Amino acid sequence: MAVLCLTAASASPAQTQNIDPADIRACTGIKSDAQRLACYDRATRRTQMPAARKRSEPVSSNVFSHEQSTATAAATGSNAAPLSLLDSRWELSPQSKLGTFNLRGYKPIYVLPVFATSNQNNLPSSPNPVNTEHTPLGMQDLEGKFQLSLKTKVWQNVFGDTGDLWVGYTQDSYWQVYNAKLSRPFRETDYEPEAMLVFDTNYQLMGWNGRLLGIGVDHQSNGQSDPLSRSWNRVMGQIGFERDSWTVVFRPWWRIPEQAADDNNPDISNYMGRADMQIVHEWNGQEFGLMLRDSLRGGGEQHGAGRLTWSFPLAGNLRGYMELFKGYGESIIDYNHNATYLGAGISLLDWY
Numbered sequence: 001m002a003v004l005c006l007t008a009a010s011a012s013p014a015q016t017q018n019i020d021p022a023d024i025r026a027c028t029g030i031k032s033d034a035q036r037l038a039c040y041d042r043a044t045r046r047t048q049m050p051a052a053r054k055r056s057e058p059v060s061s062n063v064f065s066h067e068q069s070t071a072t073a074a075a076t077g078s079n080a081a082p083l084s085l086l087d088s089r090w091e092l093s094p095q096s097k098l099g100t101f102n103l104r105g106y107k108p109i110y111v112l113p114v115f116a117t118s119n120q121n122n123l124p125s126s127p128n129p130v131n132t133e134h135t136p137l138g139m140q141d142l143e144g145k146f147q148l149s150l151k152t153k154v155w156q157n158v159f160g161d162t163g164d165l166w167v168g169y170t171q172d173s174y175w176q177v178y179n180a181k182l183s184r185p186f187r188e189t190d191y192e193p194e195a196m197l198v199f200d201t202n203y204q205l206m207g208w209n210g211r212l213l214g215i216g217v218d219h220q221s222n223g224q225s226d227p228l229s230r231s232w233n234r235v236m237g238q239i240g241f242e243r244d245s246w247t248v249v250f251r252p253w254w255r256i257p258e259q260a261a262d263d264n265n266p267d268i269s270n271y272m273g274r275a276d277m278q279i280v281h282e283w284n285g286q287e288f289g290l291m292l293r294d295s296l297r298g299g300g301e302q303h304g305a306g307r308l309t310w311s312f313p314l315a316g317n318l319r320g321y322m323e324l325f326k327g328y329g330e331s332i333i334d335y336n337h338n339a340t341y342l343g344a345g346i347s348l349l350d351w352y
Contacts, residue, residue: 085247085280085351086211086240091153091164092200100153105349106168107149108289108309110321112345115145115174119339124228126336131227131264139187144175145343158197166196166216174331188333194218196238205241208248212240218253222332229264230332232256232272245282247351251275270301271336272329280351287311287350293327303328303338311350321347 087096089104120141125132151168158165170192177184196216203210214237221231236253252275260266276293289309295302305327314320323343329335 084242090198104151106151109349110347112145112343115343116142117339117341121334121337124333126265133227140179142178144177147172164198168194188331190222190332192220208241208243214238232268247280249278268335270295271303285313311347319347321345
């Protein structure tokens with residue numbers, strides 16, 4: 001057994017093709033993940049299975065990364081190119097379909113022990129007088145921040161062989177972890193559930209490949225009571241383009257109106273905008289992101305924001321993460337507060 005494993009571990013890729021499929025023990029010594037998985041698949045005759053799964057077939061419940069899609073293609077002997085960001089994250093093409101109720105990554109997941117600003121909002125305000133704070137909150141400029149963001153497909157092929165219905169959840173928490181005077185409270189936690197109907201597209205526009213079209217509903221709130229309560233509901237579109245290692249997603253939205261007496265942030269669209277654009281670029285194992293957001297209005301109603309992110313390898317699967325934000329609405333309690341924020345920490349899941 002030991003000799004058999006040693007031989008497999010030192011074998012070249014060509015040599016591993018000659019391993020007797022009937023002896024699955026030979027697979028255990030192969031160091032390459034893709035080659036070892038391919039060996040197991042050959043030994044168990046899984047290479048004869050179709051590349052695309054049916055809805056009734058079981059799938060993995062933890063399909064998070066673009067690299068996993070690449071490894072799966074290699075393990076099944078497929079010569080297809082690695083899936084793009086939009087395809088791997090939204091299962092657009094037939095070969096990337098994985099069925100329903102598999103937990104997937106959505107937006108980046110990160111932990112920032114350092115999240116600092118020189119202009120902390122200690123008097124949150126709103127045109128609705130019920131939602132204006134008159135006593136300074138005593139929050140410090142330095143805090144921690146973390147983001148959790150997941151999604152799952154609940155209905156595949158809504159319209160025959162096209163259209164997938166997804167539900168997602170994103171949570172941003174701002175923790176005054178260094179504020180011992182106030183017993184280290186959470187300054188703000190924003191909750192954002194959403195539902196999205198996503199379609200696969202394939203057209204060319206100025207050298208870009210149009211790959212995604214979506215429509216959905218989005219709710220965002222901070223779960224606090226007056227005067228700190230903030231919330232809004234939106235109908236949101238998505239249009240995704242990509243080429244090489246670049247991805248661009250445009251998101252226009254329309255706010256669902258509320259009754260004036262119940263609206264705790266009636267002018268939020270003039271600050272947190274009516275559309276945003278997310279640009280993602282992968283280069284040499286690093287990932288750069290740029291978010292731009294605008295109110296799409298002129299004069300005194302024109303406001304916007306930008307966020308620049310950088311993710312880079314540290315050790316193994318651990319990655320560093322840095323974030324720079326400038327403008328309005330870094331959190332929903334600060335929707336009409338203009339500030340600059342700088343964060344540093346680690347990333348558990350990036351866009352890619």
